[in-house]
Amino acid sequence: MYDDTEISREIANRFNIERRDFLKFCAAMAATMGLPKGADAEIAKAITAKERPSVIWLHFQECTGCTESMLRAEHPTIEKLILEIISLDYHETLFAAAGHQIEAAREAAMKKNWGKYVLVVEGAIPVKDNGIYCKVGGKTALQLTKEVAEGAAAVIAIGSCASWGGMPSTPPNPTGASGVPEILAGKPVVTIPGCPPNPYNFLSTVVHFLTFGALPALDHLGRPKFAYSRLIHENCERRAHFDAGRFALEFGDEGHRKGYCLYKIGCKGPETYANCPSILFNDVGSGSWPVGTGHPCIGCTEKGIGFHKPIHALAELQNQRPPAGYPRVVEEQGTGASIAAIATVAAVGGLAIGAGAKLVGNLGKNENGQDSGKQG
Amino acid sequence: MVNHPIPSEVARRLQKPRDGHAAIGGPLFTPFTLALGVLIAVAMYFLAQRFIYGLGAVTNINNGYPWGVWVVWDVVIATGFACGGYAMALVTYILNKGEYHPLVRPALTASLFGYSLGGLSVLIDLGRYWNFWHILSPTYAQPGSVMFEVAVCISLYVVVLWIEFSPAFLEHLGLKDVKAKLNKVMFIFIGLGVLLPTMHQSSLGSLLVVYGYQIHPLWQTPLLPLLFLLTAICMGFAIVILEATLAAAGFKRDIGPELPLLSKIGKIIMGILVAYLVIRIGDLIVRGAMGTAFTSGTKSVMFIIEMALFAYPVAVLSKPANRARLSRLLAAAMSMLTGAVLYRIDAFLVAYDTGPGWSYFPSAPEMLVTIGVIAVEVLAYIVFVRKFPVLPGHSTTAAAE
Numbered sequence: 001m002y003d004d005t006e007i008s009r010e011i012a013n014r015f016n017i018e019r020r021d022f023l024k025f026c027a028a029m030a031a032t033m034g035l036p037k038g039a040d041a042e043i044a045k046a047i048t049a050k051e052r053p054s055v056i057w058l059h060f061q062e063c064t065g066c067t068e069s070m071l072r073a074e075h076p077t078i079e080k081l082i083l084e085i086i087s088l089d090y091h092e093t094l095f096a097a098a099g100h101q102i103e104a105a106r107e108a109a110m111k112k113n114w115g116k117y118v119l120v121v122e123g124a125i126p127v128k129d130n131g132i133y134c135k136v137g138g139k140t141a142l143q144l145t146k147e148v149a150e151g152a153a154a155v156i157a158i159g160s161c162a163s164w165g166g167m168p169s170t171p172p173n174p175t176g177a178s179g180v181p182e183i184l185a186g187k188p189v190v191t192i193p194g195c196p197p198n199p200y201n202f203l204s205t206v207v208h209f210l211t212f213g214a215l216p217a218l219d220h221l222g223r224p225k226f227a228y229s230r231l232i233h234e235n236c237e238r239r240a241h242f243d244a245g246r247f248a249l250e251f252g253d254e255g256h257r258k259g260y261c262l263y264k265i266g267c268k269g270p271e272t273y274a275n276c277p278s279i280l281f282n283d284v285g286s287g288s289w290p291v292g293t294g295h296p297c298i299g300c301t302e303k304g305i306g307f308h309k310p311i312h313a314l315a316e317l318q319n320q321r322p323p324a325g326y327p328r329v330v331e332e333q334g335t336g337a338s339i340a341a342i343a344t345v346a347a348v349g350g351l352a353i354g355a356g357a358k359l360v361g362n363l364g365k366n367e368n369g370q371d372s373g374k375q376g
Numbered sequence: 377m378v379n380h381p382i383p384s385e386v387a388r389r390l391q392k393p394r395d396g397h398a399a400i401g402g403p404l405f406t407p408f409t410l411a412l413g414v415l416i417a418v419a420m421y422f423l424a425q426r427f428i429y430g431l432g433a434v435t436n437i438n439n440g441y442p443w444g445v446w447v448v449w450d451v452v453i454a455t456g457f458a459c460g461g462y463a464m465a466l467v468t469y470i471l472n473k474g475e476y477h478p479l480v481r482p483a484l485t486a487s488l489f490g491y492s493l494g495g496l497s498v499l500i501d502l503g504r505y506w507n508f509w510h511i512l513s514p515t516y517a518q519p520g521s522v523m524f525e526v527a528v529c530i531s532l533y534v535v536v537l538w539i540e541f542s543p544a545f546l547e548h549l550g551l552k553d554v555k556a557k558l559n560k561v562m563f564i565f566i567g568l569g570v571l572l573p574t575m576h577q578s579s580l581g582s583l584l585v586v587y588g589y590q591i592h593p594l595w596q597t598p599l600l601p602l603l604f605l606l607t608a609i610c611m612g613f614a615i616v617i618l619e620a621t622l623a624a625a626g627f628k629r630d631i632g633p634e635l636p637l638l639s640k641i642g643k644i645i646m647g648i649l650v651a652y653l654v655i656r657i658g659d660l661i662v663r664g665a666m667g668t669a670f671t672s673g674t675k676s677v678m679f680i681i682e683m684a685l686f687a688y689p690v691a692v693l694s695k696p697a698n699r700a701r702l703s704r705l706l707a708a709a710m711s712m713l714t715g716a717v718l719y720r721i722d723a724f725l726v727a728y729d730t731g732p733g734w735s736y737f738p739s740a741p742e743m744l745v746t747i748g749v750i751a752v753e754v755l756a757y758i759v760f761v762r763k764f765p766v767l768p769g770h771s772t773t774a775a776a777e
Contacts, residue, residue: 337737363703
């Protein structure tokens with residue numbers, strides 16, 4: 001059993017939170033990733049270790065939405081905890097320092113933790129014209145990415161921009177915005193696409209890495225399988241409406257107000273892989289995701305769909321097909337007997353009774369005839 | 377002097393029972409068969425519509441009344457009519473009354489078509505008929521369901537009927553070796569031919585027990601399986617009388633030799649009907665539902681008509697003199713059959729109330745399909761008795777025509 005008496009005191013002092021709250025956070029992390037029982041204790045052990053892994057966070061062509069999303073991940077104390085745990089050594093948005101001072105901090109951190117630090121990239125990297133369209137401290141995004149990735153133990157691309165180009169790569173893509181996996185071809189890169197991505201998909205990946213020293217299982221696009229192995233359509237709360245053929249046909253119509261399926265106004269849920277309907281956003285309860293609020297999914301996690309296909313365009317159904325026919329809106333309860341039906345019953349019934357009576361009568365006559373014949 | 381058996385005839389047939397059948401021959405194209413052909417063509421037209429445009433285009437069934445005449449008549453009633461083979465096998469082989477043997481094969485022929493077409497009718501009535509095999513597939517089957525039992529029993533019984541009937545084909549084709557081999561194992565199929573209908577004819581009643589309060593108390597009772605079984609056996613015997621009479625009238629055959637057997641069957645019918653009426657009315661009294669027989673509007677009227685149709689045969693057949701007269705036997709049998717038909721229609725459709733607003737009355741095209749199915753059965757029976765050794769071979773007049 002993991003003995004946490006010492007850390008409970010330490011954490012209470014360091015972050016000014018209750019030990020119980022800290023362990024609850026660890027359990028929540030384990031549950032998000034679907035890890036087995038006991039993993040929460042391992043997480044607690046890993047994130048209270050004295051040697052906190054260094055993290056270098058680079059920003060390129062982006063809107064900082066991913067960072068904003070991260071900052072709203074939990075209650076402030078827990079969010080502070082995360083920043084403390086991973087020893088964030090370089091982050092342009094969160095640093096108080098500026099200019100050459102922070103570039104020096106980055107280089108110092110890289111030198112000190114060479115081969116051990118985690119690189120997080122937020123934003124797309126322009127490659128056109130040798131990447132001159134995005135520079136930090138006189139270096140292009142292209143140069144910086146390659147330079148920092150060289151000594152990184154793991155590379156995580158957060159957001160759709162870093163994963164595959166995202167919004168800056170929208171056709172005609174004037175700057176040649178590209179994702180990290182394209183720049184660092186050959187090096188394994190975890191991608192956490194989304195605009196913004198759900199912070200828990202990122203946190204869970206990082207905590208998995210810290211705890212087990214390895215990245216979680218990834219799909220062919222480098223996305224953690226625990227978060228991106230299911231279509232949004234499969235877990236959507238409006239799925240029953242799709243199956244029953246109840247669709248919103250335009251914004252504000254009756255179907256839209258009643259919460260029907262948004263497929264016909266361009267929802268990309270049927271072709272987008274993400275766990276949005278399962279874990280929702282911002283810890284505020286049900287309905288807190290785009291489709292839940294009445295907007296069709298734009299497919300932000302999926303290359304070639306988000307920022308590429310028009311929002312109103314129909315999704316290409318992957319593994320579901322709507323039925324060929326739908327039940328009618330007005331249920332038919334039967335119309336009673338028609339004149340033709342009554343006539344048929346009367347004709348057939350009359351014919352049967354008549355023929356039966358005639359046959360019985362004829363037989364009776366024969367019998368009587370025979371009897372009287374015998375008698376006579 | 378028709379009320380006395382002819383000892384020599386009976387003795388001859390008892391000695392050589394298996395040689396007693398002959399194809400009667402005669403023309404296949406007559407005004408009557410052509411009329412049947414027209415009815416079948418009409419049914420085919422509506423069936424084509426059903427398969428192109430769906431059930432809703434032809435039938436009046438709805439989600440409240442998913443079972444219409446195609447189930448209630450073509451399956452529930454038609455398999456009851458087709459119980460002739462079952463009833464005759466029961467007395468001939470199980471009760472070991474060899475004297476009835478001449479009547480087995482004609483009864484079996486009617487059963488063959490009744491059941492085969494009943495099975496096909498299920499296919500017509502299934503919305504997604506291409507999934508029909510699911511109920512029999514071990515991966516889909518639900519062995520705890522009454523429907524499963526009905527489906528399996530009817531499917532197996534159709535196969536058993538064809539095997540039971542196959543000696544007629546084999547005789548016709550001259551395959552004596554095969555027939556001899558088959559006869560050695562025939563007792564298995566005869567056993568199954570009695571077991572399977574006993575199971576599923578009672579289960580047709582069990583289907584309604586599952587409906588619970590949706591069936592009116594005049595019909596809903598835990599004894600439904602027994603009542604359905606008794607009426608099915610009665611229908612089987614009554615249909616034998618009806619068939620023998622119609623075959624005699626239609627093919628101009630002498631009914632005389634068969635009359636003593638039909639009289640005895642009349643007595644059996646009376647016995648079973650008495651038991652049925654005692655159980656039915658006794659059950660109503662015990663459950664305290666007898667009062668509703670006079671206070672339930674249309675349902676009461678239907679119930680009283682039904683009871684009268686069951687009581688009439690008992691009254692007629694209780695007199696030995698009446699049992700010796702074919703006309704009275706026929707009248708009793710037809711009354712019994714009408715009563716049993718009404719019992720099934722009442723229990724499945726009239727007594728069934730699934731909630732406010734729902735109603736069902738079959739559409740004309742729906743009924744024309746059912747009439748067409750009956751026409752197929754009658755036509756097939758005519759073709760078979762003319763071409764295969766089915767009817768007792770004591771008359772040569774028709775063959776000479």
